[in-house]
Amino acid sequence: MYSQAKVIAGGLAHIPVVIAVFYFILTTFNKRALKFVEESKAKKPEAKVVEPKKVDVSKAESSKVETTKTKITNVEAPKVVKKKHADVPVNIYRPKTPYEGTVIDNYSLLKEGAIGRVNHITFDLKDSDPFLNYVEGQSIGIMPAGEDANGKPHKLRLYSIASTRHGDNFNGTTVSLCVRQLQYEKDGETINGVCSTYLCDIKPGDKVKITGPVGKEMLLPDEEDANIVMLATGTGIAPMRAYLRRMFEATEKEKNNWNFKGKAWLFMGAPKSANLLYEEDLQRYLADYPDNFKYTKAISREQQNTKGGRMYIQDRVLESANELFNMIENEKTHIYLCGLKGMEPGIDEAMTKAAEEKGLNWAELRPQLKKAGRWHVETY
Ligand code: FAD
Ligand code: A2P
Numbered sequence: 001m002y003s004q005a006k007v008i009a010g011g012l013a014h015i016p017v018v019i020a021v022f023y024f025i026l027t028t029f030n031k032r033a034l035k036f037v038e039e040s041k042a043k044k045p046e047a048k049v050v051e052p053k054k055v056d057v058s059k060a061e062s063s064k065v066e067t068t069k070t071k072i073t074n075v076e077a078p079k080v081v082k083k084k085h086a087d088v089p090v091n092i093y094r095p096k097t098p099y100e101g102t103v104i105d106n107y108s109l110l111k112e113g114a115i116g117r118v119n120h121i122t123f124d125l126k127d128s129d130p131f132l133n134y135v136e137g138q139s140i141g142i143m144p145a146g147e148d149a150n151g152k153p154h155k156l157r158l159y160s161i162a163s164t165r166h167g168d169n170f171n172g173t174t175v176s177l178c179v180r181q182l183q184y185e186k187d188g189e190t191i192n193g194v195c196s197t198y199l200c201d202i203k204p205g206d207k208v209k210i211t212g213p214v215g216k217e218m219l220l221p222d223e224e225d226a227n228i229v230m231l232a233t234g235t236g237i238a239p240m241r242a243y244l245r246r247m248f249e250a251t252e253k254e255k256n257n258w259n260f261k262g263k264a265w266l267f268m269g270a271p272k273s274a275n276l277l278y279e280e281d282l283q284r285y286l287a288d289y290p291d292n293f294k295y296t297k298a299i300s301r302e303q304q305n306t307k308g309g310r311m312y313i314q315d316r317v318l319e320s321a322n323e324l325f326n327m328i329e330n331e332k333t334h335i336y337l338c339g340l341k342g343m344e345p346g347i348d349e350a351m352t353k354a355a356e357e358k359g360l361n362w363a364e365l366r367p368q369l370k371k372a373g374r375w376h377v378e379t380y
Contacts, residue, residue, distance in 0.1 A: 085216050089133050095156055098143055098209035099128045103202050104174060114274035115301075117181040118235060119200045120162065123208060126173035132210065135165050136242040137218035139378075140175060141211035144198040156211055157195040160218070160238035160338065160378065164246045166255045175210075178238040178277060218336060218376050220246065227262040227333040229324065231313055231347060233269035236339020237277050239378070240266060243336075248285040248293065262332065265294040265324075269313040269339070271301045296320065313343065314350035321354030328365075329358075334374045341379040 093099045101123035109118045125132045134140070141156035148154055159177045167174035181200045182193025202208060218239050220228070228247075230240040245252050247260040270276050276297065285293050296316050303311035317324060327333045337347060348362070355362040369375035 085219055088135055088138070088216055088219065090214055090216070091212065092130055092132050093128070093211045095141070095143065095211055098141075098211045099125070099132050100207045101125055101128070101175075101210045103204050103206045103208060105204060106200075106202055109178065109277045111274035113272065115271050116183065116275075117200050118275070118277060119179050120176060121179060121199055121202070122163070122168055122174050122176040123210060124173065125175055132175070132213070133165065134161055134175065134213035136161070136220055136246055137239050138213040138215045140177070140213050142195055142199060143209035143211065144195040146198075154194055158214065158380075160235070161213070162238040162241045164242050164252055164256070166252055170251050170255055178235045178241065180235045215378070218338065218378050221334055223332060224259050225261045225332060227327050227330060228264045229327060229333060229335045230264070230266045231317070231335070231337045232266065233313060233339030233343050234275075235277070236379070237268060239338055240336065241278050241281075244282070244285060244293075248289050249281075260292065263292055263294065263327070265296070265327070267296050267298065267313040267316050269298045269300060269343070271299070273299055273302060312346060314346040317347065317350040318354055321357050325354055325358045325360065328369070331372075334376065335369065336376045338378045344377070344379055
């Protein structure tokens with residue numbers, strides 16, 4: 001028989017069990033709610049200029065990094081490489097729902113006597129919602145107005161972004177491009193490229209359909225003491241212009257708080273001196289940062305290579321083989337190649353010869369540099 005006291009004691013004994021069950025339900029619910037909030041945050045693009053977190057590789061969590069080793073003994077890959085640039089924005093705007101940006105500026109980058117037409121074009125992004133943010137080394141898509149021969153809207157064309165994320169006016173709401181008008185002769189007729197002509201002709205105030213941003217191939221490393229070798233032909237200077245502004249432009253440096261301490265070496269190919277792009281800025285960076293910036297030009301129709309042919313950047317690479325490969329042996333050196341697709345075989349050949357002079361095998365070395373995230377190519 002149960003006494004009243006026993007019943008009360010039995011009831012009291014169940015209280016901890018009830019509390020434990022209640023606590024379990026509460027914590028499970030909280031965890032799920034937190035996870036949902038984190039996931040929602042991750043999906044939403046940032047509506048402001050984002051500076052990447054500085055990466056202290058020595059403290060990087062092992063789950064977020066991968067370790068790379070290289071077979072070649074005297075060219076080491078970085079010990080840790082960021083697995084994914086998860087914080088880099090992509091495809092905020094797609095072709096079905098592009099952002100209509102307003103043209104702020106469109107001017108020629110060429111001097112008198114230059115060949116062709118190359119323009120610097122800036123778009124206002126401030127009304128984009130979600131905000132169209134981007135980082136140096138990315139591209140945007142442009143959808144030219146009008147229709148193709150089949151009556152369909154023109155497809156988008158990609159253009160490398162030539163501005164830093166803070167924009168040319170440093171207010172963080174513009175994007176700039178460096179565009180060459182495509183022109184070629186066919187059956188005695190001059191053919192103008194659809195999108196490049198559209199872009200070179202647009203006027204301030206015009207609305208332009210923009211997609212993107214896209215691309216993670218040409219991103220700069222976070223390390224302030226990285227070395228950056230840049231091989232550019234023509235408009236291939238676009239991403240390099242953004243890198244160099246990030247490194248050396250005074251107001252930009254104040255904004256980005258990224259104190260570049262490495263060496264930046266630009267090899268630039270242009271047909272004539274009058275075709276050199278952003279030349280005044282580059283000369284200013286040379287004067288201001290002689291220890292950090294080196295600038296080597298190949299002016300194909302004014303200079304000759306040792307064989308008496310047109311001077312191309314690969315000829316300059318060969319001239320500088322020793323110094324260049326000393327840099328490449330440093331695991332903090334990244335190489336960026338941008339511009340004409342046609343230059344790739346020539347660059348490969350030059351790198352092969354240059355590597356041989358150092359007793360290295362470029363065919364083995366290049367894939368290792370690529371794997372280590374140090375060899376970046378965007379040609380078109
Ligand atoms: P289209 O009207 O599309 O004509 C191009 C077509 O014309 C070619 O596909 C080919 O079929 C034909 N064609 C071209 N040349 C000849 C020839 N000599 N003889 C016969 N037929 C020919 N461009 C820039 O100016 N600046 C940049 O920063 C830039 N960045 C880029 C970044 C990326 C990632 C990529 C993929 C491309 C980039 N481009 C850049 C190139 C750009 O996307 C366009 O391809 C270029 O502007 C030409 O487009 P279009 O509409 O004017 O030419
Ligand atoms: P060129 O046209 O004299 O043969 P732009 O885009 O302003 O025309 O500049 C491209 C530069 O790249 C030019 O100097 C051009 O020289 C040069 N170039 C052309 N073909 C190659 C190639 N295969 N390798 C390297 N540079 C090249």
